Amino acid sequence: MADPATYRPAPGSIPESPGVYRxxxxxxxxxxxxxxxNLRSRLNSYFADFSALHPRTQTMVRTAARVDWTVVATEVExxxxxxxxxxxxxxxxxxxxxxxxxxxxLAVTLNEEFPRVMVMRGAKRKGVRYFGPYSHAxxxxxxxxxxxxVFPVRxxxxxxxxxxxxxxxxxxxxxxxxxxxxxxxRVSPREHRLLAEDFCDFMAxxxxxxxxxxxxxxxxxxxxxxxxxxxxxRDDIRALERALEKQAVVLADSTDCDMIAFAEDELExxxxxxxxRGGRIRGQRGWVVDKVEDVTTADLVEHFLIQIxxxxxxxxxxxxxxxxxxxxxxxxxxxxxxxGGPVRLRVPRxxxxxxxxxxxxxxxxxxxxxxxxxxxxxxxxxxxxxxEIQDALELDEAPLRIECYDVSNxxxxxxxxxxxxxEDGLARKSEYRRFSIKAVEGQDDVRSIHEVISRRxxxxxxxSEKMGELDALGEAAETTEAADADALEPAAAAGPxxxxxxxxxxxxxxxxxxxxxxxxxxxxxxxxxxxxxxxxVAAAQRALDELGLDEIAVCGIAKRLEEIWLPGEDDPVIxxxxxxxxxxxxxxRDEAHRFAITFHRQRRSKSMTVSExxxxxxxxxxxxxxxxxxxxxxxxxxxxxxEQVAEVPGIGLRSAEGIVAALHGAGADGEHRGxxx
Numbered sequence: 168m169a170d171p172a173t174y175r176p177a178p179g180s181i182p183e184s185p186g187v188y189r190x191x192x193x194x195x196x197x198x199x200x201x202x203x204x205n206l207r208s209r210l211n212s213y214f215a216d217f218s219a220l221h222p223r224t225q226t227m228v229r230t231a232a233r234v235d236w237t238v239v240a241t242e243v244e245x246x247x248x249x250x251x252x253x254x255x256x257x258x259x260x261x262x263x264x265x266x267x268x269x270x271x272x273l274a275v276t277l278n279e280e281f282p283r284v285m286v287m288r289g290a291k292r293k294g295v296r297y298f299g300p301y302s303h304a305x306x307x308x309x310x311x312x313x314x315x316x317v318f319p320v321r322x323x324x325x326x327x328x329x330x331x332x333x334x335x336x337x338x339x340x341x342x343x344x345x346x347x348x349x350x351x352x353r354v355s356p357r358e359h360r361l362l363a364e365d366f367c368d369f370m371a372x373x374x375x376x377x378x379x380x381x382x383x384x385x386x387x388x389x390x391x392x393x394x395x396x397x398x399x400x401r402d403d404i405r406a407l408e409r410a411l412e413k414q415a416v417v418l419a420d421s422t423d424c425d426m427i428a429f430a431e432d433e434l435e436x437x438x439x440x441x442x443x444r445g446g447r448i449r450g451q452r453g454w455v456v457d458k459v460e461d462v463t464t465a466d467l468v469e470h471f472l473i474q475i476x477x478x479x480x481x482x483x484x485x486x487x488x489x490x491x492x493x494x495x496x497x498x499x500x501x502x503x504x505x506x507g508g509p510v511r512l513r514v515p516r517x518x519x520x521x522x523x524x525x526x527x528x529x530x531x532x533x534x535x536x537x538x539x540x541x542x543x544x545x546x547x548x549x550x551x552x553x554x555e556i557q558d559a560l561e562l563d564e565a566p567l568r569i570e571c572y573d574v575s576n577x578x579x580x581x582x583x584x585x586x587x588x589x590e591d592g593l594a595r596k597s598e599y600r601r602f603s604i605k606a607v608e609g610q611d612d613v614r615s616i617h618e619v620i621s622r623r624x625x626x627x628x629x630x631s632e633k634m635g636e637l638d639a640l641g642e643a644a645e646t647t648e649a650a651d652a653d654a655l656e657p658a659a660a661a662g663p664x665x666x667x668x669x670x671x672x673x674x675x676x677x678x679x680x681x682x683x684x685x686x687x688x689x690x691x692x693x694x695x696x697x698x699x700x701x702x703x704v705a706a707a708q709r710a711l712d713e714l715g716l717d718e719i720a721v722c723g724i725a726k727r728l729e730e731i732w733l734p735g736e737d738d739p740v741i742x743x744x745x746x747x748x749x750x751x752x753x754x755x756r757d758e759a760h761r762f763a764i765t766f767h768r769q770r771r772s773k774s775m776t777v778s779e780x781x782x783x784x785x786x787x788x789x790x791x792x793x794x795x796x797x798x799x800x801x802x803x804x805x806x807x808x809x810e811q812v813a814e815v816p817g818i819g820l821r822s823a824e825g826i827v828a829a830l831h832g833a834g835a836d837g838e839h840r841g842x843x844x
Contacts, residue, residue, distance in 0.1 A: 174233045175214045181207040186238040187248045189256075190231035197256035199227050202245040204494075206236050223744070227260045242497035243504070250473045262456055262470045273298040273311065275320070275367055280356055281328070281349045282363035284311055284320050297481070298370045298449065313406045315345040317377070318366040320359070322346065369407070370449075378407055422446045424485035426520070428528035429467055430535040433729055434458055434744055434753060436467055437535035440475075441527050444483075453534045458744065465490040472498055472512075482506035487515050487524055539754070548747050549592030555748030556694070559740050560733065562720055566694035567591055570623075571755045572707070573698040574604070574615040575763035584619040585763035588692070589755050601766045613706045616697055620710035627691055628714060691719055698756050700725040701732050708734035724756050780804075783829045785822070793817055794826075805830045 186206045190199040203209030213220070213228055220228065239245050253261050274287035278294025286308065287297070311322065321328065323338060323346075331338050331350040341348035349359045369377055381404045388397035426441040435457055442450040456467070469492035476482050482505050491514055492498050502510040515521040553565040560566075569589045576582040582604035588595040602622065604615050695711075697703045704723035711719055722740075723732040729749065730739035742749040780791045780801060797815045798804040804812070804826075812823035 171214055171217060171228045171231075174231070176210065176234065181210050181236070182238055183207045184238045185240070185242050185245045186236050187245050187252060188234055188236040189252065189258075190227065190234050190260075192230055193232040197252070197258050198230055199258050199260040200249055200252045200256065202242075202249040204242055204245075206238070210234065210236070223260075226741070230260075242494055243500050246473055246494065246497055246501050247477070250477045253474070262458065262462060262467065273370065275363055277360075277363065277367075281321055281359050283324075284315075284322050284363075284366065296367050298367075312345075314366060314369065315340070316406045317381070317403045318362050318369065319345055319347040320363050320366050321349060323350075378404060381407070422485075423483045424487055424520075425483050426487045426524050426527045427468070427471065428489055428524055428531045429464055430528065430531035431458070431464070431467070432535075432753075432757075434750060435535065435538070437531045437538060438467070438471055439527050439531040439534055441523070441530075442483075443523075451530070453531070455535070455538050463490075465492055468492045469494065469498060472502065476502055476505055482510060484509070485511045485513070487513065487520055489524070489528070490514060539750075549751070552592055552747035552751040555742065555746055556752065559731065559742055559748060560694070560720060560722060562694070564693065566692070566720070568690060568692045569694045569696060569755055570692040571696040571698070571759040572616060572619055572623075573756070573759040573763040574612045574619070575760075575766070576604075576615075582615060583763060583766045584615060585759050585766060586619070586623060587755065587759045587762055589751075589758075592751055594758060599762060601762070612699060613702045616699070616703045617706040617710045620695070620697075620707045621713065624691075624711065624714050624716055624719075628716075691716070693720065695719055695721045696752065696755055696759075697721070697723045698759060699723045700730075701736075704732045704734050724752055729753065780830075783826055786826065790815075790817055801830075 183205050185202075185204050187200065187202045188206060188210060189197045192198050201209070213224070213234075217225065217228070237248065239248060252258075271286050271288050274285050275296040275298075276283045276285070276294070277296050278292070287295070315322070319340075322340065323331070327338065328350050331341075335351055337346065337348035337351050337353070340346035341351070341353070347354045347359055347362060349356070354362070365377070381400050385397050385400035385404065388394075388400060422443055423445065424443050426443060428439055430437045435455060437453060437455050439451065439453045441448050442452075454471075456470075462470070468488045468490055472486070472488075472492065482502055484506075486502065491512075495512060499510060499512045502512065515524055553567065556562070557565045567590060571587050571589070572584060574582065574584045584602040584604060586600040586602070588598040600623070602619050604618060695707055697707050700723055704721060707723070708721045711717070711721065721734055724730070725732065725739070729742075729744065731742060731752065732739050742752070780786055780794065783791075786794075793815050794804055794812070795801070798807060807827070809820060809823040809827050812818060812826055813820045815823075818826070
């Protein structure tokens with residue numbers, strides 16, 4: 168990689184004007200395009216204090232070998248030129264949007280002599296009017312089928328049109344009144360074009376004038392006793408109303424806007440757009456973007472507006488976004504020029520528009536989740552991810568079994584840890600485990616990691632020896648197993664319904680012949696991942712070394728910068744941010760974090776629940792739990808006699824009398840305090 172100082176522009180050589188700059192690598196390829204109101208100030212920021220740059224920006228600057236720029240007159244021109252260069256050079260360090268799926272459009276080919284209504288995907292063509300996008304092609308066909316009664320525009324292909332013209336006979340749609348049959352000159356080219364333009368006006372939201380016109384014609388036909396024509400017009404009105412019903416009314420009739428929302432993590436972002444025309448949701452579309460540079464939500468908004476609207480002929484009067492772009496005035500001016508009229512760019516703060524934007528955001532979150540699910544479920548993708556991790560960490564074999572550990576606490580209280588397992592790149596939720604940390608006081612993640620790793624692998628060694636898989640670990644292993652038994656909990660009891668914790672513990676695990684129960688820690692992982700940097704990694708490696716386990720690889724992932732740390736290494740391993748290996752490591756880490764947080768919240772909630780039993784002298788946690796398990800509630804316990812309380816295992820008659828007396832005394836004190844209040 169190049170030293171940025173070798174290609175830094177000479178002092179004073181950079182103008183202070185607005186412009187666009189390009190970083191190029193040693194082969195002359197453009198790797199990043201950016202814009203600036205002040206080129207000198209912006210470019211100097213890349214070279215002034217290299218250590219203060221974000222690590223991903225540092226990577227870009229080191230990859231580059233030179234930088235050049237172009238001066239423009241205004242910020243709007245800078246936006247336009249930036250978009251043109253991003254489209255031309257496709258730089259690797261710029262944000263690039265891609266469709267999360269292929270969306271169909273309803274298209275009207277106004278560039279033809281006899282315009283045609285059709286379903287169209289892919290790149291847009293000049294002279295074609297587009298509506299949508301729609302989620303499904305069948306939704307377009309249902310809408311078109313309803314509208315052809317009123318606007319009988321041709322829908323046939325060029326081949327069919329030519330054949331019917333040669334036969335001088337219309338197709339079936341011409342016979343049943345759903346095509347005006349321009350192929351046999353039932354209507355002139357001008358009349359057919361007027362039908363197509365009316366169809367476009369209706370789809371654009373100008374619906375009321377057509378329904379009012381049909382209602383007027385229907386009344387006139389009925390008044391002149393043309394009942395068949397009146398009935399046909401009535402059916403036409405119903406067809407238009409059914410077409411309108413398929414598009415939900417969400418805002419005032421005069422509202423035309425695009426609503427844009429994002430869902431993002433450190434590596435990717437999903438964006439969803441709802442197209443509202445005439446107060447109705449006319450379409451929806453989504454994109455997914457790899458965040459190969461350090462960008463905020465405002466930056467994502469700016470990149471999206473430039474890339475999506477710069478060549479669009481359907482910019483609305485209002486664009487609602489979750490955050491204002493950095494150059495809001497310039498962006499608004501650019502959109503206004505593209506539309507040929509004023510465009511309002513704003514963040515809704517209250518009311519129906521804010522509520523609808525929240526719905527768009529929920530759709531974006533769902534799209535990101537589905538994208539990750541599709542990516543994780545693909546066998547080829549998972550295999551590539553495991554191979555990338557093996558190569559990056561220089562492992563002897565692919566990490567087919569990965570275990571990840573995370574610690575969760577609140578200012579050193581209720582310290583817990585989680586262990587999640589991924590096999591072949593997929594979560595094995597039946598083998599998730601959770602730990603209550605007992606040996607750590609205060610907020611010390613390093614000591615917690617050491618304790619958890621030690622306990623987990625001492626259990627593994629003990630079980631292996633018990634099954635005859637190890638020759639000798641002696642009494643130490645058995646003592647360790649007994650000491651850890653009450654501090655290790657299977658995932659099955661760890662969470663609410665529907666959570667990962669609901670998986671049956673021990674499914675697909677070896678069975679211990681002595682107990683008949685699954686062996687909880689039967690398999691060692693190929694790779695141990697801890698959530699943290701060098702201190703946590705060193706603690707995990709030290710725990711394995713103390714147990715003599717040198718065949719298990721260890722690494723850590725630092726959440727802020729997504730760096731992979733190895734034991735004893737001064738520099739991290741940097742996986743490409745858009746690589747499948749990075750995606751898998753991040754997913755494993757996030758799952759461990761989610762599982763730890765869930766357990767921590769349960770423990771914290773439980774500890775904050777104060778029971779009347781807490782104030783009974785001589786009643787510890789075990790006996791309190793036994794009482795609640797036997798009676799079901801404190802209320803039923805207070806109704807019991809000392810003899811009934813003494814039936815609980817571990818509680819004698821004298822203790823039972825003391826418990827009853829304490830509970831009734833607490834109740835009387837509480838009642839007395841209530842009367843005084």
